[in-house]
Amino acid sequence: MNSPRRNARRIVRDIAHARAGDKGNTSNVNVWAYEPKDFELLKRTLTAERIKRTFPHLIRGQVTRYELPHLCGLNFVMQDALEGGVNASLNLDSHGKSFSYLLLGLELDEQDADRS
Amino acid sequence: MSTFRIGTGAGFSSDRLEPAVDLVERGELDAIVFECLGERTVAFGHRDRMADPKRGYNSLLERRMRALLPACRKAGTTMITNMGAANPRAAAERTLAIARELGLKGLKVACIEGDDVSALVPPDQPFMDEPGTLADIDMPIVGMNAYLGADAIMPALDAGADVIIGGRLADPSLFLAPIAHRFGWDATDMARMGAGTLVGHLLECGMQVTGGYFADPGVKDVANLAQCGYPIAEVQSDGSAVITKLAGTGGCVSTQTVKEQLLYEVHDPAHYLTPDVTADFSRVEIAAAGDNRVKVSNASGTTRPATLKVTVGFDGGFQGEAGVSYAGPAAQERGQLAADIVRERMSRLHGNKSELRVDLIGVSSLFATAGVRATEAQDVRLHVALRSRAKEDAELMLWEVESLLCCGPAGGGGYRGAIAPCVMTKSVLIPRERVKPTMTMVVA
Numbered sequence: 241m242n243s244p245r246r247n248a249r250r251i252v253r254d255i256a257h258a259r260a261g262d263k264g265n266t267s268n269v270n271v272w273a274y275e276p277k278d279f280e281l282l283k284r285t286l287t288a289e290r291i292k293r294t295f296p297h298l299i300r301g302q303v304t305r306y307e308l309p310h311l312c313g314l315n316f317v318m319q320d321a322l323e324g325g326v327n328a329s330l331n332l333d334s335h336g337k338s339f340s341y342l343l344l345g346l347e348l349d350e351q352d353a354d355r356s
Numbered sequence: 357m358s359t360f361r362i363g364t365g366a367g368f369s370s371d372r373l374e375p376a377v378d379l380v381e382r383g384e385l386d387a388i389v390f391e392c393l394g395e396r397t398v399a400f401g402h403r404d405r406m407a408d409p410k411r412g413y414n415s416l417l418e419r420r421m422r423a424l425l426p427a428c429r430k431a432g433t434t435m436i437t438n439m440g441a442a443n444p445r446a447a448a449e450r451t452l453a454i455a456r457e458l459g460l461k462g463l464k465v466a467c468i469e470g471d472d473v474s475a476l477v478p479p480d481q482p483f484m485d486e487p488g489t490l491a492d493i494d495m496p497i498v499g500m501n502a503y504l505g506a507d508a509i510m511p512a513l514d515a516g517a518d519v520i521i522g523g524r525l526a527d528p529s530l531f532l533a534p535i536a537h538r539f540g541w542d543a544t545d546m547a548r549m550g551a552g553t554l555v556g557h558l559l560e561c562g563m564q565v566t567g568g569y570f571a572d573p574g575v576k577d578v579a580n581l582a583q584c585g586y587p588i589a590e591v592q593s594d595g596s597a598v599i600t601k602l603a604g605t606g607g608c609v610s611t612q613t614v615k616e617q618l619l620y621e622v623h624d625p626a627h628y629l630t631p632d633v634t635a636d637f638s639r640v641e642i643a644a645a646g647d648n649r650v651k652v653s654n655a656s657g658t659t660r661p662a663t664l665k666v667t668v669g670f671d672g673g674f675q676g677e678a679g680v681s682y683a684g685p686a687a688q689e690r691g692q693l694a695a696d697i698v699r700e701r702m703s704r705l706h707g708n709k710s711e712l713r714v715d716l717i718g719v720s721s722l723f724a725t726a727g728v729r730a731t732e733a734q735d736v737r738l739h740v741a742l743r744s745r746a747k748e749d750a751e752l753m754l755w756e757v758e759s760l761l762c763c764g765p766a767g768g769g770g771y772r773g774a775i776a777p778c779v780m781t782k783s784v785l786i787p788r789e790r791v792k793p794t795m796t797m798v799v800a
Contacts, residue, residue: 297726331721
């Protein structure tokens, strides 16, 4: 686990920061590229389809992506994704506060041009 | 007069106290907001009120008022809060008694009611955001509260209240009301309602915009987070504002902290519904404006919704949680064996029908349903949770987990178990014209 990451694939956390919130049984995670040059890579990596496909048991409903290009930000709204919501889920984190790190832990969809 | 200074003294029910006192003493604020109510807290408030008609308000109200009423009076700062939770009247009476005890003669305390709509919602009302109706839930209803907007707060501001206490006042409305009141904004000026709502939205979670819920060592370092300061907004009459904090406090205000809070609990950024406006945050500009100062502008809005959201709370029975830990070689295997034993005994021996969840903390818990597992942990904790209408079911589960100490895998230790009452909530809508907020004022 402590091996150098020189040859490791980069993850979303290497280029972006994020915050998770909840309303009822819907989770939203906003994600922001630190640098404008990485926004295209972020958009290519985090598509609504990929998120829905990667966590099929967690996200039971629709995933919608909203874009704020002038702030290099994306907002993901994931319906039926909180195992019932804050008052119904038996998950230790019933708010899904940790979901930001679920997305930040995904590998970047990098092409050679992205590695500068 | 040209700048309105408003701050946050609490962003949730259990938020810190001493930075709020510091903010009032040094912040030269026109108003300070204590936002203390969530979907869970209002439902728990109803349970408290059923047990004792004098309770049902925020349990920290007494301590907050004792520390802050004298400071607010000295600074000339108006206090606005939803700490009344399920019992604003009792909260206002308690506040009045504290004010008299502290010798704050003439202090004007306003109480806003009318958010309790339990007599107005039909028993088969459909849910707001999922299939089904209230009649489908097989649990006793404990309370129904409509989200009241800035218009419910205005009469108290018009009457010169020093302290305004309500129940389910919507979070951003607690801020929008005093801003709109100071600048004389018309409630139909949706661009300004949207701008004031943005200020409220950024401030309503307290330190979440000044470095809290943000730090990630190595990539997002925050100085002196242990002494984090609450936020201040310096609002202009056009609705733009600078978000900042007191000099000498910990934390940070940066374009990054403001961005993360901009879309916190927001779905479509162009259509954020509140009782006051359909706010549009999609074109908001965020710009650094000095040390721990960030300027926000260009929020807008369109017509407010015709309906108000109502949180319906149900008595959800009891939730039991219990755990035992395993460390060293093969800790995961021993923890997994313990999990299998609990599942088998709860099902075969006790015929458990209640919802049961078994996690292995260190390997797979928060991300268990997402399918993400750590594989090399050597320090793991079995965590078992069960919810039931019958307290006995939870007690039985705790007994089973504790019995692992002698009857389970080798080297298990550190048993803890607890049972807590549970609430469940759902959301419905109500036509706004059916909800009639009221304001009463008492003077110390």
